[in-house]
Amino acid sequence: MTAACAVSPEVLRIDPAREAERILAGIRDVVFGRLKRKGAVIGISGGIDSSVVAFLCARAVGKERIMLLLMPEADSSPDSLRLGRMIAQSLDAPSTVEDISPILRGARCYERRDEAIRQVVSEYTENYRCKIVLPNMVEADRYAIFKLVVQAPNGVKTQVRLTPAAYLGIVAATNFKQRARKMLEYHYADLLQYAVAGTPNRLEYDQGFFVKLGDGAADLKPIAHLYKSQVYQLAEYLGVPEEIQRRPSTTDTYSLEQSQEEFYFSMPLATMDLCLYGKNHGIAAADMAPAVGLNEEQVSRVYTMIESRRKATHYLHASPVLVEEVEGV
Amino acid sequence: MQTESFVPLIRGFVTENYVFGQELTFTDSDSFLESGIIDSTGVLQLVSYLEETYGITVEDDELTPENLDSVNSVAAYLSRKLNGSGEAVLHNITGSTARPA
Numbered sequence: 001m002t003a004a005c006a007v008s009p010e011v012l013r014i015d016p017a018r019e020a021e022r023i024l025a026g027i028r029d030v031v032f033g034r035l036k037r038k039g040a041v042i043g044i045s046g047g048i049d050s051s052v053v054a055f056l057c058a059r060a061v062g063k064e065r066i067m068l069l070l071m072p073e074a075d076s077s078p079d080s081l082r083l084g085r086m087i088a089q090s091l092d093a094p095s096t097v098e099d100i101s102p103i104l105r106g107a108r109c110y111e112r113r114d115e116a117i118r119q120v121v122s123e124y125t126e127n128y129r130c131k132i133v134l135p136n137m138v139e140a141d142r143y144a145i146f147k148l149v150v151q152a153p154n155g156v157k158t159q160v161r162l163t164p165a166a167y168l169g170i171v172a173a174t175n176f177k178q179r180a181r182k183m184l185e186y187h188y189a190d191l192l193q194y195a196v197a198g199t200p201n202r203l204e205y206d207q208g209f210f211v212k213l214g215d216g217a218a219d220l221k222p223i224a225h226l227y228k229s230q231v232y233q234l235a236e237y238l239g240v241p242e243e244i245q246r247r248p249s250t251t252d253t254y255s256l257e258q259s260q261e262e263f264y265f266s267m268p269l270a271t272m273d274l275c276l277y278g279k280n281h282g283i284a285a286a287d288m289a290p291a292v293g294l295n296e297e298q299v300s301r302v303y304t305m306i307e308s309r310r311k312a313t314h315y316l317h318a319s320p321v322l323v324e325e326v327e328g329v
Numbered sequence: 330m331q332t333e334s335f336v337p338l339i340r341g342f343v344t345e346n347y348v349f350g351q352e353l354t355f356t357d358s359d360s361f362l363e364s365g366i367i368d369s370t371g372v373l374q375l376v377s378y379l380e381e382t383y384g385i386t387v388e389d390d391e392l393t394p395e396n397l398d399s400v401n402s403v404a405a406y407l408s409r410k411l412n413g414s415g416e417a418v419l420h421n422i423t424g425s426t427a428r429p430a
Contacts, residue, residue, distance in 0.1 A: 134369075135389075142392040143372045161389075164374045304363060311365030 007283055007291040009274060012229045016237030019230070020056065023222050027060035030195070030220045037195040037219070039065030041188045043181050044095070045252060046083030048244060049223065050199040052231055055238040056222055057197050058091045067188050068095035071181045073104055075255040079247070086241050096188075100180045109176040116169025120148060120160050127153045131254035132162070132170060134266045141301060144266050151256055174253050178214025195219035201231050203272055207306065208313020216316060227273045267302065275302040330411060335404035342378055343400060347371055357400040372397065379403070385410045 031037050040057040044050050057066050068091070070084040081097070088095035104110060110126070117124045124130070129151040134144040146162045148170070162170070185196045198218025200210055205224040210216035223231055228249075235245050249269060251258045267275075271292045278288040278299070285299035292299065336357055347366050348355070361367035367375060375397065376387045385407070391397075396406040 141394060142389070143394070143397060144369055145373060145376065145389070145392055146369065162373065164370065164377050167370065167373055308362045308365060308368065312368030 007274075007278065007287055009229065009270070009291070011277060011281075012227050012273060014226075014230050014233055016233050019226075020059070020234060020237060023056055024060040027057060027197075027220065027222050031061055035195050035219055037189075037193055039067070039192060039194040040197045040220075041067045041069060041185050041192070041194045042197045042199070043185050043215075044068045044070050044084040044087055045199075046077075046080040046087070046244065047247065047249060047252075048231055048235055048240070049201050049204075051083075051087050051240045051244050052235050052238060053197050053199045053222055054087055054091060054093070055240055056234075058093055059238075063091050063093040065194075066091075066093050067192060067194060068093055069181075069185055069188060070095060070097045071100050071184060072097070073099065073101045073177060073180075074110065076252055077250070077257065080252050083241075083244055083247065086244070090239075090241055098184050100177070100184065103180045103183075104176055107176050107180070109173050109180075113170050113173035116166050116173060117148065117150070119166040119169070120163060121150050121158070123152075124150055129255035131256035131258040132167070133159075133258070136266055141297075149256060175211045175214055177253055178211035178216075182214050182217050189219075197222060198224070200224050202227050203269065203276060206276060207309045208316045210316065212316045227277060228269050229273050266305075272302075275299060276306060279303050279306050330408060332401075332405045332408040335407045336400055339403045339407070340400045342375075343367070346374060346378075355400075357404075359400075360394070360398050362394070362398060375403070379407065383407060383411060 027040070031040055039061050042050060042054045042057055044054060054066065054068055068084070068088050070081055070088070072081045085095075114124060114126060117128075117130060121128075131149050133147050133149055135142075135147075146167050147159050148162050148166070149157055149159050151157045182196075188194065189196050196217070196219045198215065198221040200215070200221055201223055202225055204210055205221065223234070226234070232245060248259055271294070274292050275288065277283075278285075278291075279302075285303060286296045288299045289296045294302075340357065343355075343361075343366065355364055355366060359366070361371070372392070376392070379385060380387055391406070395402060397403055
């Protein structure tokens with residue numbers, strides 16, 4: 001058999017019932033067995049990944065042993081809170097809303113971000129809206145350079161290339177959001193003696209699409225091995241509300257709606273999903289190309305980018321490093 | 330200035346900003362991206378360095394591996410830009426870079 005005739009989105013097809021059972025057993029083993037915790041805390045964004053993790057944890061440890069945290073802030077889409085509540089209602093599980101805006105204001109998150117933005121858009125004020133974007137890297141063989149899109153109060157949008165200092169300033173400021181949420185998740189974990197369940201899927205975990213000690217921190221990550229399309233298959237099997245299954249993946253970090261594709265992956269998630277699978281399974285670019293509607297050169301470029309991102313985000317995955325092993329720990 | 334003149338300057342910038350005096354060795358033709366020397370933030374820094382140091386504007390269409398993916402390619406690109414002897418390598422870009430967005 002050649003790889004050429006085998007490659008199609010079907011390679012990512014799973015038996016959701018079997019996969020769910022495997023994950024449920026894993027969650028029970030980690031939470032109750034290895035970590036000796038009484039349940040699980042899950043930060044709910046209203047997106048597909050956190051919803052699936054919530055449904056899995058509810059099944060694994062019991063809905064009365066999970067705590068769902070809804071943590072909106074000033075830039076969040078109202079949909080996030082509404083859909084988060086929908087998840088809590090669907091599961092009939094304990095939940096609480098923690099508005100993190102005051103924490104972020106205390107840390108000067110918004111101020112720091114706006115100061116960084118004004119380095120490249122001097123007229124920017126708090127009445128503007130913004131997001132960071134990357135160009136589609138599949139369409140042209142060029143480097144993806146971060147740009148800032150700002151929308152003035154009159155609705156006019158402007159796009160500018162970011163300077164390194166402005167880019168780092170914006171990201172360092174907005175990362176407060178993920179870290180503030182994680183701080184609250186661990187607050188409830190301490191309070192209830194629960195473990196914190198992280199919600200990355202395989203694309204995010206593999207490519208380092210997370211904030212170190214923010215959404216990257218967790219006691220367990222039950223769907224980190226699943227490609228995005230497999231998460232959708234599990235969502236359907238678990239009965240995650242259809243509106244959440246249909247919702248496009250967003251970062252919900254910037255005041256202008258920002259898809260994961262335009263911020264990080266630079267291509268449709270379905271394309272990224274299959275290309276990552278192909279890269280992981282040694283499928284030649286020429287064989288993968290027809291399955292994703294790209295040419296061989298474009299797939300090769302995606303493979304190179306995947307490897308490059310793995311190297312670039314090694315730091316994000318790294319645990320604290322000791323100069324010398326400490327015995328007995 | 331000729332391409333060769335820029336090579337040690339570019340190499341010095343890359344070494345100082347991305348290699349940090351480690352033992353990691355790279356040749357002047359090694360791909361920055363494939364070797365993991367420079368990531369997307371690094372590209373942003375490299376472009377900023379070229380623009381500020383040499384007073385050039387790196388256009389979106391010029392953000393190509395042919396122009397920026399190794400010490401040699403950056404040096405050649407810089408030489409072309411500063412000497413005006415032919416344009417930097419341009420690519421057919423289908424993505425929009427229009428402003429305002």
